[in-house]
Amino acid sequence: MESVAVAESSIRPLTDRQREVLDFIRIRVRDNHRPPTVREIGDHFDIRSTNGVRVILDALEKKGHLKRSPRLSRGLTVVETPGSLEAAESPSGASSSSETSATLSEDFLRIPLLGRVAAGAPILALENAEETLVVPRSLVSARQAFALKVRGDSMLEAGILDGDIIFAQPQAQARKGETVVALVGDDATVKDFYPEGDKVRLQPRNSAYSPIWVTSQSPDFRILGKVIGVFRSLS
Numbered sequence: 243m244e245s246v247a248v249a250e251s252s253i254r255p256l257t258d259r260q261r262e263v264l265d266f267i268r269i270r271v272r273d274n275h276r277p278p279t280v281r282e283i284g285d286h287f288d289i290r291s292t293n294g295v296r297v298i299l300d301a302l303e304k305k306g307h308l309k310r311s312p313r314l315s316r317g318l319t320v321v322e323t324p325g326s327l328e329a330a331e332s333p334s335g336a337s338s339s340s341e342t343s344a345t346l347s348e349d350f351l352r353i354p355l356l357g358r359v360a361a362g363a364p365i366l367a368l369e370n371a372e373e374t375l376v377v378p379r380s381l382v383s384a385r386q387a388f389a390l391k392v393r394g395d396s397m398l399e400a401g402i403l404d405g406d407i408i409f410a411q412p413q414a415q416a417r418k419g420e421t422v423v424a425l426v427g428d429d430a431t432v433k434d435f436y437p438e439g440d441k442v443r444l445q446p447r448n449s450a451y452s453p454i455w456v457t458s459q460s461p462d463f464r465i466l467g468k469v470i471g472v473f474r475s476l477s
Contacts, residue, residue: 421469
């Protein structure tokens with residue numbers, strides 16, 4: 243029953259103001275590579291009350307067009323589903339939903355967030371996507387990618403911090419020194435990859451941590467992908 247409720251919410255019509263706000267968020271993500279804050283939305287539409295903006299965002303979320311992370315000041319993610327790609331007004335005033343859909347498809351990439359990965363001691367890897375992130379293609383070089391949230395600080399010197407979201411390109415092999423997401427048993431971790439004979443050294447980038455050693459041919463070890471990007475909220 244829950245899946246039916248979600249599907250129904252995604253096709254509920256938007257008001258003019260809700261559509262304007264949704265388009266504004268899309269444009270800011272496309273042009274600035276990050277969503278606007280509640281205050282920036284209020285300033286743009288001359289909405290003096292932040293609560294007034296939140297009411298609109300609540301409605302967009304309930305209708306399935308937006309996902310929000312309450313703890314982040316820029317925690318807005320547009321959900322681009324067939325039901326959410328409604329007609330946008332062209333400069334001439336004509337409706338051009340097909341052009342809008344094509345542009346969004348070209349400019350954005352849907353990346354599954356697979357849960358958390360340890361940048362310290364390995365933790366359980368969640369193979370099922372928790373959600374889908376919609377990000378500008380200019381931020382991710384790979385045609386296919388997955389995302390994981392980092393817990394720990396063992397990759398501090400590589401600029402990967404606790405709470406960051408890393409983007410990885412799926413691949414089963416890596417070159418010496420590349421930063422990878424590796425599965426060790428049932429646990430995933432992000433480390434630098436160093437093959438050494440019949441063993442592999444998964445090297446942290448923090449002197450407070452020791453490397454993880456595994457046998458290269460062990461069925462309990464495999465490379466899931468190479469890290470190609472890091473996202474961090476500045477709030």
